[in-house]
Amino acid sequence: MSEGSWSERLLGGFRKTSDKLTQNLTGLVTKSRLDEDQLDEIEEALIVSDLGPQMAGKVRARLSEGRFERGLDEDGLREIVGEEIAKSLRNVAEPLDIIAFPRPQVILVIGVNGSGKTTTIAKLAHLFQEQDYGVMLAAGDTFRAAAIGQLKVWAERLGIPIVSGKEGGDAAGIVFDAVKQATATGIDVLIVDTAGRLQNKRELMDELAKIRRVLGRLNPEAPHDVVLVLDATNGQNALSQIETFKEVAGVTGLVMTKLDGTARGGILVAAAEKFGLPIHAIGVGETIDDLRPFDPEYLAHVIAGGTK
Numbered sequence: 019m020s021e022g023s024w025s026e027r028l029l030g031g032f033r034k035t036s037d038k039l040t041q042n043l044t045g046l047v048t049k050s051r052l053d054e055d056q057l058d059e060i061e062e063a064l065i066v067s068d069l070g071p072q073m074a075g076k077v078r079a080r081l082s083e084g085r086f087e088r089g090l091d092e093d094g095l096r097e098i099v100g101e102e103i104a105k106s107l108r109n110v111a112e113p114l115d116i117i118a119f120p121r122p123q124v125i126l127v128i129g130v131n132g133s134g135k136t137t138t139i140a141k142l143a144h145l146f147q148e149q150d151y152g153v154m155l156a157a158g159d160t161f162r163a164a165a166i167g168q169l170k171v172w173a174e175r176l177g178i179p180i181v182s183g184k185e186g187g188d189a190a191g192i193v194f195d196a197v198k199q200a201t202a203t204g205i206d207v208l209i210v211d212t213a214g215r216l217q218n219k220r221e222l223m224d225e226l227a228k229i230r231r232v233l234g235r236l237n238p239e240a241p242h243d244v245v246l247v248l249d250a251t252n253g254q255n256a257l258s259q260i261e262t263f264k265e266v267a268g269v270t271g272l273v274m275t276k277l278d279g280t281a282r283g284g285i286l287v288a289a290a291e292k293f294g295l296p297i298h299a300i301g302v303g304e305t306i307d308d309l310r311p312f313d314p315e316y317l318a319h320v321i322a323g324g325t326k
């Protein structure tokens with residue numbers, strides 16, 4: 019593992035997000051009973067912090083229920099926010115487990131270009147290698163030679179097999195070959211990169227449908243997972259990507275990347291509240307160890323401004 023423990027990475031990665039939330043909540047509580055105006059302000063501060071209207075509403079409801087006759091200090095308020103975030107994340111934190119039988123488990127990875135898809139595939143492959151699974155990659159994003167090249171570099175670095183074709187090649191054909199090879203060589207998990215062209219929904223839908231058809235011929239259960247990679251720095255736009263990809267690709271779970279260096283990490287909570295889709299892992303940096311499943315309680319504590 020490279021520098022720093024995972025909890026240090028989380029603390030560092032979410033610092034901008036938690037600073038923004040803390041700043042937005044500063045000065046909103048008093049020593050007297052919370053009134054409606056204060057509740058409005060707190061609700062607004064949570065929305066401005068990207069936590070989403072659902073979470074803001076839950077915190078408000080919780081604050082109105084509690085009597086807080088003698089007011090509430092900022093630590094108390096942050097504690098309540100943290101508890102509500104933990105409840106929400108507990109419902110969605112779900113590591114990507116390898117349970118498919120027969121093997122291989124086929125994981126389609128989707129997402130717009132630049133979301134961190136390629137890096138996430140490499141990081142997931144590394145996580146599975148650490149669990150002693152045999153991993154193979156399939157370069158199903160045939161639209162850009164660069165995407166194929168990048169994935170090959172990662173496969174080489176990780177020492178795992180990859181099935182790829184030429185730029186402009188037939189993605190479904192590559193996936194078909196990959197599943198056959200993976201089955202023949204006893205691979206546990208096949209991770210498939212796909213083109214992320216949301217600009218042309220119809221083509222994307224057709225291509226994914228073709229991949230599914232081809233996979234289904236080899237194994238009716240495949241793909242076992244359809245994982246959408248989202249870039250947290252896109253804020254609200256990440257939420258609309260979930261909406262669209264759900265419609266075109268039948269998303270089964272999410273990975274959110276680039277949570278480091280953005281103040282918009284609250285979007286993770288907004289996504290959890292709005293869609294309830296499993297969140298498999300989060301990315302807090304560019305190195306191979308920077309993607310992990312997360313402990314919802316600890317992450318909520320970090321987002322709400324915990325410093326340890």
Ligand SMILES: Nc1nc2c(ncn2[C@@H]2O[C@H](COP(=O)(O)OP(=O)(O)OP(=O)(O)O)[C@@H](O)[C@H]2O)c(=O)[nH]1
Nearest residue numbers: 130131132133134135136137275276301302303304
């Ligand atoms: N800071 C940070 N950077 C990340 C993270 N994940 C990916 N990146 C970086 O984001 C950039 C884009 O990542 P890629 O994996 O190439 O993304 P992609 O979606 O495959 O994008 P294209 O290859 O352009 O289609 C790269 O510079 C990555 O190193 C993360 O969690 N944190």
